Amino acid sequence: MSQQLIDAITEMREEDALKLTNELLDGGASPSDILGACKDAMDVIGKRFEEGEAFIPELMLAGEMMTAITGVLKPRMAEESSGEKLGKIVLGTVQGDIHDIAKDIVGFMLDLNGFEVTDLGVDVPPEKFVETVKETGAKIVGLSGFLTLAFDPMKDTVKALRDAGLDVKVMIGGGQVDENIRQYTDADAYGKDAMAAVALANEWAKE
Ligand code: B12
Secondary structure (H helix, E strand, C coil), X not given: CHHHHHHHHHCCCHHHHHXXXXXXXXXXXXXXXXXXXXXXXXXXXXXXXXXXXXXXXXXXXHHHHHHHHXXXXXXXXXXXXXXXXXXXXXXXXXXXXXXXXXXXXXXXXXXXXXXEEEECCCCECHHHHHHHHHHHCCCEEEEECCCHHHHHHHHHHHHHHHHCCCCCEEEEECXXXXXXXXXXXXXXXXXXXXXXXXXXXXXXXXX
């Protein structure tokens, strides 16, 4: 069934993709399993783009489908949420990068799980993160980025936060971010998906 969803997305059949998403949910699939299938589909489309078999309009359509599917998943995710407030988080897609679908999912999940999220949007310069942490008193910062070109701005943002003497934990994530990139940027941790972001935030909120 989830292979059918992957096929519907990669074949750009948005209506079928939404129908299958609902069917999967009704059949008991978890929103995170469905997001996993979406990620696989996005990887296929991304690969086609890399190989010159797909172009910007396909990437845009893929993005629109992701947004539509997320819209279906959100109410189901909300059913699994907790009520208490655990802490403040500043979140954004770093400078030079405008991919925001994944960041929005991360923000939504953090919010659902009891964190007060200030979402700075996309293409956010390091100084904006610094300023907002000062304003909100947040103890956690989340940086998202999908481009290779986002790694330097991530590193610059971590440095700017440290240089400003702010006592924050920084998590990073997005497409190709892994432990190597975490080391390169000097962030405290990386998370592979929204659930990992929630687990990290929970761990840090307890410290
Ligand atoms: C959709 C898409 C677009 C859409 C974005 C729409 C939007 N509003 O976000 C549009 C069309 C705008 C776009 C533009 C471009 N794109 Co694009 N895009 C994609 C695509 C197909 C999917 C990305 C996506 O939304 N995935 C869905 C999410 C939900 O997936 P996910 O990774 O599972 O998300 C989880 C994790 O990432 C994690 N996470 C994310 N952020 C964070 C943060 C924290 C703190 C934590 C803990 C976790 C975390 O949690 C998420 C939720 O579980 C990818 C291919 C791919 N394989 O990802 C290319 C891709 C990222 N794009 C690419 C490129 C090249 C571009 C462009 C430069 C193209 C161009 N020539 O103009 C521009 C960039 C413009 C810019 N300055 O940013 C390349 C990047 C290559 C590289 N190495 O740099 C990719 C990899 C495609 C490819 N294979 O070539 N793109």
